[in-house]
Each structure stands twice: as structure tokens, then as C-alpha cells.
Amino acid sequence: KKGMKKGQFLCIPYPAATTVQPTKKEDPYAVPPSNSELFHNNKETPQKLSTxxxxxxxxxxxxxxxxxxxxxxxxxxxxxxxxxxxxxxxxxxxxxxxxxxxxxxxxxxxxxxxxxxxxxxxxxxxxxxxxxxxxxxxxxxxxxxxxxxxxxxxxxxxxxTPQSYLYSEVYEHFTRQFPNANVIFIEPSSADKEKTEFINGLKQELKSKGIPMRTVSESATKETLKATLRSDKENIFIPTSGSNVLLIKALPQLTLLVRENPTEKIHLFGYPEWQTYTRDHLESFFELDVYFYSSFYTNTLxxxxxxxxxxxxxxxxxxxxxxxxxxxxxxxxxxxxxxxxxxxxxxxxxxxxxxxxxxxxxxxxxxxxxxxxxxxxxxxxxxxxxxxxxxxxxxxxx
Structure with missing residues (x-):
């Protein structure tokens, strides 16, 4: 969309009646097909599509x-x-x-x-x-x-992306992004079954990488939250529900925690649906250094x-x-x-x-x-x- 790149090959069809067809150049990027036997195996040579x-x-x-x-x-x-x-x-x-x-x-x-x-x-x-x-x-x-x-x-x-594939990508990126994490799960009063698979898989991954984990409830006070922190680690709070209700309950105490412990590394990590609540919590998201994963994202800026x-x-x-x-x-x-x-x-x-x-x-x-x-x-x-x-x-x- 931003114009041609060096070495790029583009075939532009011209109407045969008015213009001589340009001779096709060899594509400098063409490589022997690695899986042609799986796909289009009845076509021996790559075919350009005129239309x-x-x-x-x-x-x-x-x-x-x-x-x-x-x-x-x-x-x-x-x-x-x-x-x-x-x-x-x-x-x-x-x-x-x-x-x-x-x-x-x-x-x-x-x-x-x-x-x-x-x-x-x-x-x-x-x-x-x-x-x-x-x-x-x-x-x-x-x-x-x-x-x-x-x-x-x-x-x-x-x-x-099917959830199971998506989750394994998220786990891999999470442990790469936060190799020195201390993970604190925030649990709602009534479990969110929708996130059970994601959280169980994440716990398994964290365990295999030797990353410590703790659990607190959504109504935990800043004192309870403070007790879970580790100064030698990046403290990452992860709600086990994607709902806005949990965010509304947990954000005030998390915000106080961050304000009163400025030297601690603290993040809140969450879900694609947080995009729809961003407007409600924008200041808190910046203050809490929030991360969320998604396969769809755009920003109006x-x-x-x-x-x-x-x-x-x-x-x-x-x-x-x-x-x-x-x-x-x-x-x-x-x-x-x-x-x-x-x-x-x-x-x-x-x-x-x-x-x-x-x-x-x-x-x-x-x-x-x-x-x-x-x-x-x-x-x-x-x-x-x-x-x-x-x-x-x-x-x-x-």
C-alpha cells in the first residue's frame, strides 16, 4: 500500500487489444515449492492470475x-x-x-x-x-x-484463531516478555468459566518455567495485595475473569497499591475484551502499566x-x-x-x-x-x- 519495495515483483495486466503484453520477468523471490504436493499439485509451474x-x-x-x-x-x-x-x-x-x-x-x-x-x-x-x-x-x-x-x-x-492455538501463543509471548515474573491471580467471587481453560493452561506453563504464583480475591485490600509483592521480581496481576465487573472492583485497590509502592514493578495483564472498557479505565490502565493480549487491535491514533x-x-x-x-x-x-x-x-x-x-x-x-x-x-x-x-x-x- 505504501508503494513498491525494492525487489518486489508485480504483474500488471494490460488489455490485449490496446497494449502489447509486457514480457514476464522471473520473480527474484521465487523458491522451489516446499509443499506443492499438498496444494495445487496439478499445476507444474506457478501461475500468475491475469484477473x-x-x-x-x-x-x-x-x-x-x-x-x-x-x-x-x-x-x-x-x-x-x-x-x-x-x-x-x-x-x-x-x-x-x-x-x-x-x-x-x-x-x-x-x-x-x-x-x-x-x-x-x-x-x-x-x-x-x-x-x-x-x-x-x-x-x-x-x-x-x-x-x-x-x-x-x-x-x-x-x-x-481457535482458542487453544491462540492461548499457546499467548503463554509463549508472556514468558518471553516476563521471564522474571511473580504472578498474582485475582479471582472473582463467582468463577468465570470462560477463562478456565486459559488460566489452567497458563498456570501449567508458569509452573514448567518455575515462575512463582499466588492467588487473591477481587475484594483484596491494598495490604493483602502488598503481601503478595516481591521486590526482586516483576509483579503481574492477572484477573481470572475478563469481565468489567471484576475490573471495577479490583482497580481502586490496585491503584492505591501502585501509588504507595512506587519502587515496585507492578503490571496488570488481561484480555482482548478489555478494548471495549478502555474508555472507562484509561487513566487506571496507564497508571497500572496494563498489558492485554489480542489478535485484533487498532488505535485511533x-x-x-x-x-x-x-x-x-x-x-x-x-x-x-x-x-x-x-x-x-x-x-x-x-x-x-x-x-x-x-x-x-x-x-x-x-x-x-x-x-x-x-x-x-x-x-x-x-x-x-x-x-x-x-x-x-x-x-x-x-x-x-x-x-x-x-x-x-x-x-x-x-
Missing amino acids: IKAALLLPFQEHKRMVEYYEGFLMAVDSLKRTGVSLDLYVYDSGKDISTLNTILAKNEMKSMNIIFGPMHQNQIKPLSDFAKKNDIRLVIPFSQKGEEVFNNPAVFQIN FPAAVQFTNAYHKWYSKDLASKYPNYAMLGFDTGFFFLKGLSLYGSELENNLTKMNLTPIQTGFKFQRVNNWGGFINKKVFFIRFTKNFELVKLDFE
Whole structure:
């Protein structure tokens, strides 16, 4: 998006009638395919796509957020067309029934797609995945975290990371970021089952790394909290619930603790949903040097986000929805990543995913095959930090 980089190869299609086709140069980055036997094994040489055919299959009438996804996606298509990428976009309302989906899949043009984005509804994932597999079409599933299809279809890209994969990434980054931690779990009066798996896995990881752990209740006083601190360690408080209710209860005492113990290293560590409470607790988050993990994040101060927000307003004469994640940004990021990738690498996209060093507005991408016969899951996780200097930092892990 920021212009060409040195050594980058871009194939721009010209209309044959008016212009002589440029001779194709050899891609300096081309490497022998490492897994061609798994994917597109019927194509002996990498194929450039003169015109990318992409389809969006989403329940537009039912869900306003699907329309937002489409709006962002259209902005990505426009950006790419301006750089000379040739694209045909097919958009269908897939409703929520399998019968509606099957009617769309019966259309002749669907078999010739290079890539399909969708569906939203769980019951449509398998039939759409089967169709994509049979016709050798990439399928990008932007929303669902569940679904076994990624495990047996090499053409599937799952954007929303399954929890178990996400958690293992978080644990690894946590122990790398805080090797000398003293972890204090803050427990709510009634357990939050939603975080049980995450907390159990984290405790296991901390134990294996020899990181000490303590537990306090959400109503603990600053004296009780002070007793858990260690001067020789980084003291990290982690609530075992992602709810705002726990934050409201625990923040006042934690804030007093930090103010009265300025020499101690103290942090509060939490969850993606904290993005929705940031406005309520912004000052406390800075004062407590808060971290949270997420695979979606944008900040209204980031230049790319400012640019996108302004462009969206111009395009649609309305403001971006303030929900997390923002679906217009998700539409832009997924559209731009895959369509740009296909324009650069064509049939060899899968072998060049790591070279796609784009800076998305909100969604991080780090794709990994789940097994030798399956597709790709997105394992990207960021840590967001609110520093005492009132800076917002997005920590990116390679």
C-alpha cells in the first residue's frame, strides 16, 4: 500500500487489444515449492492470475456487521485496482440456510473463483469448504473460531484463531516478555468459566518455567495485595475473569497499591475484551502499566487507522462502528492481504505467505498449516501496553 519495495515483483495486466503484453520477468523471490504436493499439485509451474476472481458469501440482510465487512472489503478492492491489479468481485447474500448457499454454489461462475470469503454461519462452513476443495478454490473464513474444516482442507484459511492455538501463543509471548515474573491471580467471587481453560493452561506453563504464583480475591485490600509483592521480581496481576465487573472492583485497590509502592514493578495483564472498557479505565490502565493480549487491535491514533477512518467516512458518509473487532477494518485487512497476495504470487501464494510483510490496520496475520493435509490458521497475537508515560505500545512478536 505504501508503494513498491525494492525487489518486489508485480504483474500488471494490460488489455490485449490496446497494449502489447509486457514480457514476464522471473520473480527474484521465487523458491522451489516446499509443499506443492499438498496444494495445487496439478499445476507444474506457478501461475500468475491475469484477473483475480473473488466471491463474498455472507448474510448481508440479516447482519449489519456483514455489510460493514463488505464496505471495508470494497475499499481494499479499490486500493488494489488503483495499483493496476485486475479484479472481478462476485457478491452474494448467503442467508443462513444450506439451501440458500447451495443455490449460489450451483451458479456456473462459482467454479471458476480463485478465492471465496465466507461464510458466517457455522452450518454453512462444511458445504462451502467441500465445494472449495472439490474445485480447488481458496476459502477464507473470517469469523468462525470453530469448525473442523481447516484440519482436512488444505485450501482453508481460518482468520479467527481457535482458542487453544491462540492461548499457546499467548503463554509463549508472556514468558518471553516476563521471564522474571511473580504472578498474582485475582479471582472473582463467582468463577468465570470462560477463562478456565486459559488460566489452567497458563498456570501449567508458569509452573514448567518455575515462575512463582499466588492467588487473591477481587475484594483484596491494598495490604493483602502488598503481601503478595516481591521486590526482586516483576509483579503481574492477572484477573481470572475478563469481565468489567471484576475490573471495577479490583482497580481502586490496585491503584492505591501502585501509588504507595512506587519502587515496585507492578503490571496488570488481561484480555482482548478489555478494548471495549478502555474508555472507562484509561487513566487506571496507564497508571497500572496494563498489558492485554489480542489478535485484533487498532488505535485511533495509529496513522493507518486515521487514514482508514477518514476514507471510510468519505466513502460511506458515516462513522465507523465502535465495536470490537471493527468489521470494516477486518474486511479491508483480509481483502487486501489475500487479493494482494494472489496478485503477487498467484498459484504460489501458500509458499510465499511469510513474504507478505503488509501492515494491517487491525488484524494481524501469521499463518501456519495445521497438519500435512489441512489448511492454515492465523496464529498472530499482539500485546498492547499502556505505559506510565501515557504511551500506547503494540508489541509485535515474530
